[in-house]
Structure formats: C-alpha cells, structure tokens
Amino acid sequence: MYMWGSLFEHALIFFNLLILSYFVVGNxxxxxxxxxxxxAIWIHSRRLAYQGLSELRGSSLxxxxxxxxxxxxxxxxxxxxxxxxxxxxxxxxxxxxxxxGSTDSTLKRLVAAFKLAPLDQAYHPSLPTSAVRCFxxxxxxxxxxxxxxxxGGKPDALNTGINLCRTPYFCCLDxxxxxxxxSLLRLMDPILRSPKETIVSGGIVRIINGCTGRSGQLVKVGxxxxxxxxxxxxxxxxxxxxxxxxxxxxxxxVIVSGALALFQHKAVIEVGGFSGDTVTxxxxxxxxxxxxxxxxxxxxxxxxxxxxxxxxxCPASLRMLKRQRRRWQLGLCQTLRKHRxxxxxxxxxxxxxxxxxxxxYVEGLGTIVEFLGYLLVPLSxxxxxxxxxxxxxxxxxxxxxxxxxxxxxxxxxxxxxRRYPKPRDLLVLLAYGMLENVGYRQLILFFRVQxxxxxxxxxxxxxxxxxxxxxxxxxxxxLTPASANVSAGKTS
Amino acid sequence: xxxxxxxxxxxxxxxRAVLVTAAVGTLALAVGAMVRRWYQVRFDRRVKSxxxxxxxxxxxxxxxxxxxxxxxxxxxxxLSSLELxxxxxxxxCVSAPALATVLQELCLELGLIDVWQRRILDQFxxxxxxxxxxxxxxxxxxxxxxxxLLRAQSARNLGLLRHQPSWPILVKALDDPxxxxxxxxxxxxxxxxxxxxxxxxxxxxxxAVTENHSRLSLYSLKVAMxxxxxxxxxxxxxxxxxxxxxxxxxxAEILREMAKGExxxxxxxxxxxxxxxxxxxxxxxxxxxxVCALAAEVIAHLDTAVSSSLLRQVLxxxxxxxxxxxxxxxxxxxxxxxxxEVQGFLTDPHGLVRQAALxxxxxxxxxxxxxxxxxxxxxxxxxxxxxxxxxxARSGLILSLLENYGESPGNLETRVVERLLAxxxxxxxxxxxxxxxxxxxxxxxxxxxGERREPKIxxxxxxxxxxxxxxxxxxxxxxxxxxxx
Numbered sequence: 003m004y005m006w007g008s009l010f011e012h013a014l015i016f017f018n019l020l021i022l023s024y025f026v027v028g029n030x031x032x033x034x035x036x037x038x039x040x041x042a043i044w045i046h047s048r049r050l051a052y053q054g055l056s057e058l059r060g061s062s063l064x065x066x067x068x069x070x071x072x073x074x075x076x077x078x079x080x081x082x083x084x085x086x087x088x089x090x091x092x093x094x095x096x097x098x099x100x101x102x103g104s105t106d107s108t109l110k111r112l113v114a115a116f117k118l119a120p121l122d123q124a125y126h127p128s129l130p131t132s133a134v135r136c137f138x139x140x141x142x143x144x145x146x147x148x149x150x151x152x153x154g155g156k157p158d159a160l161n162t163g164i165n166l167c168r169t170p171y172f173c174c175l176d177x178x179x180x181x182x183x184x185s186l187l188r189l190m191d192p193i194l195r196s197p198k199e200t201i202v203s204g205g206i207v208r209i210i211n212g213c214t215g216r217s218g219q220l221v222k223v224g225x226x227x228x229x230x231x232x233x234x235x236x237x238x239x240x241x242x243x244x245x246x247x248x249x250x251x252x253x254x255x256v257i258v259s260g261a262l263a264l265f266q267h268k269a270v271i272e273v274g275g276f277s278g279d280t281v282t283x284x285x286x287x288x289x290x291x292x293x294x295x296x297x298x299x300x301x302x303x304x305x306x307x308x309x310x311x312x313x314x315x316c317p318a319s320l321r322m323l324k325r326q327r328r329r330w331q332l333g334l335c336q337t338l339r340k341h342r343x344x345x346x347x348x349x350x351x352x353x354x355x356x357x358x359x360x361x362x363y364v365e366g367l368g369t370i371v372e373f374l375g376y377l378l379v380p381l382s383x384x385x386x387x388x389x390x391x392x393x394x395x396x397x398x399x400x401x402x403x404x405x406x407x408x409x410x411x412x413x414x415x416x417x418x419x420r421r422y423p424k425p426r427d428l429l430v431l432l433a434y435g436m437l438e439n440v441g442y443r444q445l446i447l448f449f450r451v452q453x454x455x456x457x458x459x460x461x462x463x464x465x466x467x468x469x470x471x472x473x474x475x476x477x478x479x480x481l482t483p484a485s486a487n488v489s490a491g492k493t494s
Numbered sequence: 495x496x497x498x499x500x501x502x503x504x505x506x507x508x509x510r511a512v513l514v515t516a517a518v519g520t521l522a523l524a525v526g527a528m529v530r531r532w533y534q535v536r537f538d539r540r541v542k543s544x545x546x547x548x549x550x551x552x553x554x555x556x557x558x559x560x561x562x563x564x565x566x567x568x569x570x571x572x573l574s575s576l577e578l579x580x581x582x583x584x585x586x587c588v589s590a591p592a593l594a595t596v597l598q599e600l601c602l603e604l605g606l607i608d609v610w611q612r613r614i615l616d617q618f619x620x621x622x623x624x625x626x627x628x629x630x631x632x633x634x635x636x637x638x639x640x641x642x643l644l645r646a647q648s649a650r651n652l653g654l655l656r657h658q659p660s661w662p663i664l665v666k667a668l669d670d671p672x673x674x675x676x677x678x679x680x681x682x683x684x685x686x687x688x689x690x691x692x693x694x695x696x697x698x699x700x701x702a703v704t705e706n707h708s709r710l711s712l713y714s715l716k717v718a719m720x721x722x723x724x725x726x727x728x729x730x731x732x733x734x735x736x737x738x739x740x741x742x743x744x745x746a747e748i749l750r751e752m753a754k755g756e757x758x759x760x761x762x763x764x765x766x767x768x769x770x771x772x773x774x775x776x777x778x779x780x781x782x783x784x785v786c787a788l789a790a791e792v793i794a795h796l797d798t799a800v801s802s803s804l805l806r807q808v809l810x811x812x813x814x815x816x817x818x819x820x821x822x823x824x825x826x827x828x829x830x831x832x833x834x835e836v837q838g839f840l841t842d843p844h845g846l847v848r849q850a851a852l853x854x855x856x857x858x859x860x861x862x863x864x865x866x867x868x869x870x871x872x873x874x875x876x877x878x879x880x881x882x883x884x885x886x887a888r889s890g891l892i893l894s895l896l897e898n899y900g901e902s903p904g905n906l907e908t909r910v911v912e913r914l915l916a917x918x919x920x921x922x923x924x925x926x927x928x929x930x931x932x933x934x935x936x937x938x939x940x941x942x943x944g945e946r947r948e949p950k951i952x953x954x955x956x957x958x959x960x961x962x963x964x965x966x967x968x969x970x971x972x973x974x975x976x977x978x979x
Contacts, residue, residue, distance in 0.1 A: 051650070064717075
C-alpha cells in the first residue's frame with residue numbers, strides 16, 4: 003500500500019516538473035520571439051517608407067502570378083472572394099477557382115456572377131488529381147477560370163489549380179478570404195528583392211468579422227461584436243505578429259498560412275504538390291519543401307512579411323470553433339509524425355534542431371501536458387504536495403504570463419499597422435488580451451486535446467467550418483462590363 | 495509541512511518574481527500601447543496643422559510659389575520635423591513630376607538636399623535627445639545601428655525629387671553596407687536615368703550573376719536598367735556576348751524592355767539595326783533556350799527583312815519553348831511573317847506550340863479567323879479541333895460565328911456551326927445564345943420569323959430545333975456531366 007502511495011507521489015512530482023518545464027520552455031521561447039518581433043516589425047514598418055512597390059507594379063518584368071482558390075460549399079462568400087482576387091493591384095495576375103465538387107450553389111453563383119460559359123480546355127496534369135468535370139470561362143474576364151471537379155479534398159483541389167497554372171509563382175487563397183489590394187505585390191516583394199532563391203512568401207491573416215466590405219474590398223475595419231470572435235482577433239494577432247514572424251526571423255518557419263501564401267510553381271511540382279496525408283496541407287508542404295531543399299542542398303529562403311493581409315471569417319459559434327481547432331491540432335500531430343525523421347537532425351538546420359522539436363513539445367505534446375496540469379496541480383494540492391499559496395501563485399502566474407504575451411501582440415499591432423482606428427478598439431483589444439487566459443484559453447485547450455485524441459484514436463478526416471459571409475455584401479452587384487474590362491486589360 | 499518537491503522554496507520565490515515581472519510587464523505594455531496611440535494621434539494632428547499653417551499642400555506648391563515668409567518659418571523648424579512635414583508631399587512626386595521640380599527648389603533652399611547627400615555618405619550630425627524625441631520616429635537619429643533607415647530614406651528622397659546632380663552619390667550608395675540602401679539607391683538611379691550611371695549598373699548586373707555575395711537582386715537591376723533610354727543599348731553589347739547565359743538573357747530582357755518603353759510608332763530598335771542585327775542573329779542560335787526565346791522577342795522590335803528571316807530561323811528550332819516564344823512574338827507583331835508560315839505550326843507535335851500558333855493566327859484578324867475555321871473543317875485530328883474550339887471560345891468568337899450563321903448556304907461560319915452540331919458539341923452554342931448578346935441575336939431573328947422565306951431564318955429555325963434536341967440536362971459537349979447546366 004505504502005509502495006503504491008509513494009509511486010503515485012513520485013508520478014505527481016514528475017508531472018509537476020513536466021508542467022513546469024512546459025511552462026518555462028513555451029513561455030520563454032514565445033517571450034523571446036515577441037521581443038525579436040517587436041524590434042523587427044518596428045524596423046519593417048519604418049522600411050515601408052521606401053519599399054518601392056510602385057516599381058513592381060509598373061514593371062512588365064514582374065513575374066505573373068496565378069491565384070488559386072480552392073472552394074467547397076462556400077456559396078455565401080465565394081463571389082466576394084473571387085472579386086477581391088480579380089481586383090488585386092498586380093501587373094499580371096490570373097485567378098483559377100477550383101470548385102471541389104460543391105453540393106451547394108457555389109458553382110451556380112460563380113457562373114451567374116461572372117457570366118461564365120463552359121469551356122472544353124485541354125487538361126494535362128503534372129500532379130495526380132481526381133477527375134475534372136468542366137471548365138468555365140468568360141472571354142471578357144480572360145484572367146478568370148473556374149474548374150469544376152470531383153470531390154477530392156482541399157489538397158487535391160489545390161493540385162488541380164497547380165496543374166493548370168502557367169506562371170512561375172502561384173498564390174493560394176482560401177475561398178473564405180478577402181485579399182487586400184496590394185497583398186500580392188507585398189508578397190512578391192521579398193521574393194524579387196532577395197538575391198537568394200525564395201520559394202515561399204507568407205502573409206498575415208486577420209479576422210474580417212466586424213468589418214464592412216463592398217465588392218470584394220474592405221471599406222471599414224472594426225472589431226466583431228461577440229466575445230468569442232474578439233478573443234480570436236487577439237489570438238490571431240499573437241499568432242501572426244509574434245509567432246510566425248519570430249520563427250521567420252530565426253529561419254525556422256514551419257507554418258505559413260495556406261489562406262494566403264505565394265509559392266514557386268517549379269519547387270512545388272518537384273515535391274509532388276500538396277499532399278492529402280494530413281489535414282493541414284499548408285504546414286505539410288512547407289516542411290516537405292524544407293526537407294527537399296536540405297536533401298538536394300538547395301540554398302532557399304522562405305519569407306514571412308506581416309503587411310500582406312488577407313481577411314478571413316473566424317468561427318462565430320463554439321461548434322465551428324471546435325471543428326476548426328480540432329482539425330488544426332490533428333493536422334499538427336499528423337505533420338509532425340510524417341516528418342519525424344527531421345527531428346533533431348543537424349542537416350535540417352534550425353527547423354530540425356529547434357523549430358520542429360519545439361512544435362512537438364510545446365504545441366503537440368504540450369496540449370496533453372497543459373491539460374493534465376489543470377487536473378494534477380489541484381490534485382497535488384489536495385495530496386499535500388504543494389501549498390495553497392503555491393497553488394494560487396501558479397494559477398496567477400499562468401494567467402499573468404498569458405496576458406503578457408497577448409498584450410504584447412496588441413502593442414505590436416499598435417506600434418506598426420494600427421488597423422483598428424478607434425481608440426476604443428485599442429482598449430477593447432487590451433482588455434481581451436488580458437482576459438484571454440481566463441476561460442478562452444482553457445476552452446481552446448480542450449478542443450486541442452480532442453484533436454490530439456482524434457489523432458491517436460479517432461478518424462483522421464477534414465472538418466468543414468461553415469461561413470456566413472455576413473461581413474461582406476455577398477451576391478451584391480454583378481461584375482459590370484467596365485470592371486470586367488479592367489480585369490481583362492490586366493493580362494493583355 | 496515538508497514538500498517532497500525538490501527546491502520548492504526556490505521555485506516559489508522564482509514563480510513569485512516571474513509573476514510580479516509578468517504583471518508589471520503586462521501593465522507596462524498596455525500603458526505603452528495607449529501612450530503610443532495618444533502620441534501618434536497628437537503628432538499626426540501637429541503635422542496636419544503645420545501643413546495648413548505653412549500652406550504646404552500640393553495644390554499651393556503646384557502653383558509654383560511659396561512665400562519668403564513661409565520659407566523663413568520653415569527654417570525655424572527642427573530638421574526631423576521639417577522632414578516629416580515634407581514626407582507626404584515627397585510621396586506625391588511619383589505621380590506629379592511638376593511637384594518634384596518645385597519641391598526640389600524648396601528642399602535646396604532649406605538645405606535638405608545637402609543633408610540627405612551627407613547622410614548617404616554616412617556623415618551624420620549630432621542630434622539632441624529632445625530633438626530626437628520630438629517625433630515618433632526620432633529615435634532612429636539617436637541609434638547609429640538604425641542609421642541605415644535614414645540613409646535609405648535620403649536616397650529615396652533624392653530619387654523622388656529627381657535631383658540629377660546627386661547621381662555620383664547614389665552610385666556610391668550602391669556599395670553601402672546595408673542592402674536596403676543599395677536597393678533604394680538603385681531605384682533612385684533608375685528614376686534619374688543619368689546615362690553616366692549606366693555602366694555602374696551594368697557592372698552590378700554582371701556581379702549579381704557571377705558573384706555569390708551580391709546583395710542586389712538581378713530583378714531589381716533589370717528593372718532599373720530597363721527604365722533607361724534606348725540610347726544606352728550600345729553599352730549592352732558586351733553583355734549580349736558574355737560567356738554566362740544568365741547575363742546574356744538579362745541583357746536581352748533589358749533591351750526588350752527598353753524597346754517596349756519607347757513611344758509607339760516606328761519600330762523601336764530600327765535605328766540601332768546595324769549595331770544589333772549581328773548580335774541578335776548570334777543569340778537566336780544560342781546554346782541556352784531561354785536566351786534564344788528572348789532573342790526572338792527582341793528581334794520583333796527591329797522590324798526589318800533581317801528580323802523576319804531571323805524569326806523564321808527561330809521557328810525552326812527543335813526546342814518547343816523557342817518555337818512557342820517566336821509564335822508569341824508573332825502574335826504581338828503579326829506583320830513580320832505571312833500568315834501561311836504560321837499555319838504550319840497548327841500541326842506541331844507540342845500542344846503549347848499549337849496553342850501559340852492558334853493565338854498568332856487570331857492576331858491576323860479576320861483573315862486569321864477564317865483560316866482557323868478552314869482548319870477546323872479540314873482537320874481529322876480531334877485534339878486540334880478541340881484546341882481550335884477552345885481558342886474560339888476563349889476569344890469570344892462563338893457569338894460572331896452564330897451571327898454569321900446562315901448568311902449564305904456555304905459560308906464558313908455556317909459550315910463550322912453545322913460541323914459542331916454534327917459533332918454533338920453544342921454546349922458552346924447553347925452558352926453563347928444564353929448570354930445577353932446571344933439573347934439579343936435570337937430576338938432579332940425571332941422578330942423576322944414572318945419572313946420565313948429568307949434562307950437565314952430558315953437555317954436558324956433548323957438550328958434552334960437541332961440545339962433544342964441536343965439539350966440534355968447534365969450533359970456537356972463532350973459527354974461529361976455538367977452540374978451547372
């Protein structure tokens with residue numbers, strides 16, 4: 003009996019130390035990333051004064067880009083997304099919308115809004131995909147092609163777009179996203195300015211809920227109405243301005259949001275395109291490209307810039323948020339397992355030695371550790387292992403440190419872009435940053451634990467997040483001949 | 495109670511220290527964010543009021559004059575404030591060259607040009623902390639590691655103002671230790687277009703290809719050089735002969751862009767034909783396919799008998815990408831070769847060459863379209879027929895096909911439409927008739943239904959019946975299911 007008691011006590015001590023190490027490693031690295039980002043973003047915002055996008059805009063030497071929009075059951079927002087993609091400020095761009103066998107009226111809406119007619123185009127795939135059923139085209143909008151295909155999943159739809167892409171670079175854009183007009187120029191800028199071969203360029207995703215849009219463009223930026231959405235605004239700021247930016251500075255980028263990313267066509271074809279092995283095909287592709295570059299001794303770069311912005315609708319209900327976060331966690335675990343051979347290997351540089359192990363420990367296993375923490379720390383208290391003072395101290399520490407990182411992200415936003423113009427918005431963001439760790443973080447943790455459980459025991463399938471498209475006047479006006487001609491003129 | 499966790503006391507005190515730091519840090523960050531917002535709003539207001547006070551708006555400056563009183567008042571402002579005041583006006587110079595002339599004069603009077611030139615040469619004067627903190631970006635003046643931001647901004651300003659005498663300083667800035675300054679100096683040199691600076695850029699272009707440590711990208715150099723006038727073309731000749739293929743292709747691209755930038759009218763490179771023809775002839779048989787393809791594009795701008803024969807030579811190249819490039823060139827300038835020479839490529843083994851040939855034929859106008867119809871009717875190759883149909887649909891010609899349908903019994907359009915009916919490829923016809931222009935066409939025809947003796951109307955009645963019979967929900971022209979039908 004005594005032996006079992008002692009064993010239990012030792013196990014508790016071990017878990018407490020594990021939780022402590024998770025806390026120290028996770029928060030320590032994120033604090034370092036935050037301070038690095040603070041400096042880098044401040045300098046970057048000063049550099050914008052002489053960035054020279056007009057040079058890219060005005061030169062016919064700027065490489066053409068294809069925007070690939072995979073869509074499945076996005077009838078509420080697809081027309082606005084395509085309109086925003088057609089309206090980008092770029093010397094030569096075209097848009098390929100891949101309708102992945104939608105069962106709603108996604109295709110019908112596209113056909114009606116852009117007056118599309120069927121087209122029998124030759125299709126010679128370089129990457130294997132499910133069957134293409136039909137193409138749609140309007141001669142007055144020559145830079146738009148809609149592809150209707152059998153359902154094959156998002157990676158399959160993206161690969162179909164890649165097969166049809168004839169430009170050296172392509173940009174992936176989620177069907178529920180609105181692009182800012184100069185996003186493509188800003189994404190291309192680091193690729194063209196770098197003397198090194200830059201094969202990926204990622205941007206920042208912001209939340210559109212609460213904003214007002216018209217004809218595929220954002221006209222007013224504001225904060226969403228519900229607390230759930232506001233917490234997500236702060237969370238996105240922290241994730242993109244601190245996390246992704248910091249990892250990019252260290253050269254350890256493993257995640258570039260598939261919602262908005264520019265890829266070198268040739269490199270993606272060489273690695274076999276997007277894979278359906280995981281439900282986070284964007285992260286999987288980035289790590290695959292890293293793997294391929296190291297194996298082939300290619301000196302490549304992946305850039306992350308925090309001003310090319312695309313706006314996306316975040317889940318407004320708990321049900322949809324649960325689906326989204328479960329999928330993200332499942333995808334993370336799948337991707338880490340798929341690329342486990344890169345872990346702790348020197349040849350993969352910063353990614354193999356630091357970034358992937360960190361993601362495995364803090365983002366992957368960390369969910370379980372943190373979740374157990376919420377159970378075991380009180381248990382340790384009741385078991386007499388820790389004093390009430392220490393228990394309260396630990397709880398306060400978790401809350402305060404989380405608040406510190408979130409408020410830091412809001413400061414980063416304030417120091418640089420100030421997208422939320424009202425002073426009241428800033429106060430709201432600060433308040434939500436401080437409160438994020440009381441309730442919301444635990445909720446997200448619970449969803450992530452579910453995602454990890456699904457990875458270990460459940461079915462590994464994609465969970466669709468449905469969008470309402472309320473922030474944009476969906477299905478508003480049809481494309482006028484004038485605007486169609488503007489689009490037409492862009493490629494001619 | 496003694497806790498079994500080792501060093502618990504140490505852990506507790508550490509946790510307490512971290513907690514206090516985090517709490518204080520959070521508050522500090524929040525206060526920092528609020529102060530920053532307040533400071534920025536106040537500063538923006540101040541700049542705005544200064545602009546109004548000194549009447550420094552593009553409209554007043556474009557009138558050409560600023561008062562001596564205004565100049566005297568501006569001289570009393572600290573340098574950093576003066577720069578921030580002029581910043582929005584400087585940015586407007588890109589779209590208003592007339593403003594640049596007035597601003598250049600103003601900046602010379604205020605001594606700003608001299609300050610910027612000295613900054614580029616890394617000669618910074620002392621700045622007091624108070625002056626540095628007078629604006630949100632003031633700290634940049636104080637921290638020498640951030641001086642590259644000021645050097646780059648100064649180089650940009652000289653370019654925006656098109657201050658021609660600054661070109662030697664900007665050339666020096668191409669060797670600045672910071673890549674940003676190099677990049678901006680390059681852009682400013684492109685804006686100045688000073689012929690004497692061209693060799694320096696050419697040298698950097700060679701280095702960008704041949705040396706690993708170059709910090710300027712080849713793209714930036716090409717864009718900068720392409721902005722120069724064609725009179726610099728002679729300086730590109732050594733690059734066109736360079737042993738490195740990437741240098742040759744970059745030079746050819748620059749030449750092409752320079753030619754494109756010339757005003758429309760006579761062929762841009764015509765006056766340089768004696769100098770360039772020989773070099774371009776060599777490039778058309780270059781070992782590197784990319785160089786050959788680019789040479790084909792440059793040749794078009796010569797527009798001489800020689801360029802036609804060179805283009806013919808390129809069209810015979812075994813590399814499909816080169817043949818395609820030549821055909822794409824022909825699509826831009828169809829007059830260079832007779833149409834019959836393009837038709838031969840409709841049977842090219844490579845699909846993309848066939849596609850380029852189809853597009854080149856369409857560039858010949860009405861005659862080219864007729865040739866396409868003839869090919870459509872004559873060919874037994876189903877792949878080519880589908881490709882022709884795809885191009886007709888892409889270029890919106892299906893409706894014009896229908897407009898001319900039935901005009902005379904044996905006309906080309908009538909035969910093409912009937913062939914489409916015979917093939918069962920009615921989807922394009924359905925689609926063309928269902929859009930607004932197609933509906934309008936049908937309405938005109940229906941209004942004439944009373945005159946059924948007219949052969950066109952009779953043909954249309956037959957066509958509509960055939961189309962109606964062919965309409966099967968969910969079926970497309972080539973038998974795929976079409977859910978949007």
